[in-house]
Amino acid sequence: MEHVQEILDVTLLNLRLYDIALAIAIFFFFLFLRAVFTKTILAALKSFTAKTKTSLDEKLVDAIEAPLRFVFVLLGVYFAKQSLKLEALDSFLDNLIGSLGTFVLFWMLYRLITEFSTLFSAFSTRFGQKLSSDIENFIIKTLRVIVIAFGLMSILQIWGVNVSAFLASLGLGGLAIALAARETVANLFGSLVLFTDRPFRVGDWVQTSEVEGVVEDIGIRSTKIRTFAQALITVPNATIANAAITNWTRMGKRRIRMSLGLTYSTSTAQMEAILEEIRVYLKNNEAIHQDTIMIYFDEFGASSLNIFCYFFTKTTVWAQYLQVREQVNLELMRIVERNNASFAFPTQTLHLDSIPPELITTHKG
DSSP: OOHHHHHHHHHEEEEEEHHHHHHHHHHHHHHHHHHHHHHIIHHHHHHHHHHSSSSSHHHHHHHHHHHHHHHHHHHHHHHHHHTTTTTTTEEEHHHHHHHHHHHHHHHHHHHHHTHHHHHHHHHHHHOOOHHHHHHHHHHHHHHHHHHHHHHHHHHHHTOOOOOOHHHHHHHHHHHHHHHTTTHHHHHHHHHHHHHHOOOTTTTOEEEOOOOEEEEEOSSSSSEEOOOOOOOOEEEEHHHTTOOOEEEGGSSSSEEEEEEEEEOOOHHHOOOOOOOHHHHHHHHOOOEEEEEEEEEEEEEEOOSEEEEEEEEEOOOHHHHHHHHHHHHHHHHHHHHHTTOOBOOOOOOOOOOSSSOOGOOOOOOOO
């Protein structure tokens, strides 16, 4: 025993072999505790969460598993350090262990963001399949950057770095960057407005004061619109988010408004028959929306008897709407022709009671 005691009292780098052996034993003891924790508590948690109906608890366990296993290593290092009594390195090791502890905390938050990305996916799919991946990646990357930034600031604070002064210095540089990138920031907030308000989707026919066409793509920075002349226009999201947008695709019906002018030679019986036939035709037309059909003889015009026509088509597609309107116009012409009436055109009648003799010119042949 005396020989063993002499060996344990031997110093290495001013540390007794006894203290070194004790520190190593403490460290491996915590590794043993980590193995026990993994095979018992974590295994039981995984078995329990596998039986539940939701997958969120499984994702939670997966997110915290690796950081919790690392905590045992960190505890082993801490208590091993305490047994060594390294006074010269005590402050440095405390800062190092504190930094590792902070790292574990933010590492856990980072993994939680990754594991629960399906929640962001469920939220982003509300904006359509094409926007889903863009919004999901934007949210996840933003949260990751925030976690990393706060983690670094917390670690710097442990090492005595004045984070407030550091942030103030960054603020001056950030102000310059913000001024230079204000258009990009405006487009970013514009995209958030489009994602939340959803004034249109990919494939919608939209019109603003500057552009009209079909939406082909909605990105984080800009929206691409294909005009009817097949030109592709890229509109910054900041511009389109602040514009008055008419979404023709979301119309439930499309209006037809016209005035039919018949000649003044049209009799009362002819007018009544024409009005009745037009009403019956529109009520029996499957392409016409039946909620609003207004056909009335509304005024005596300057050169015509005017019939006011106001109704809607069921289709909102431009080409189909034009086809329906053409069919209606042709049938209106047939109705007028069947009733021996005719359409009027602007005319003026000049009545002369007498013509002064000096205005009469005699031509001699």
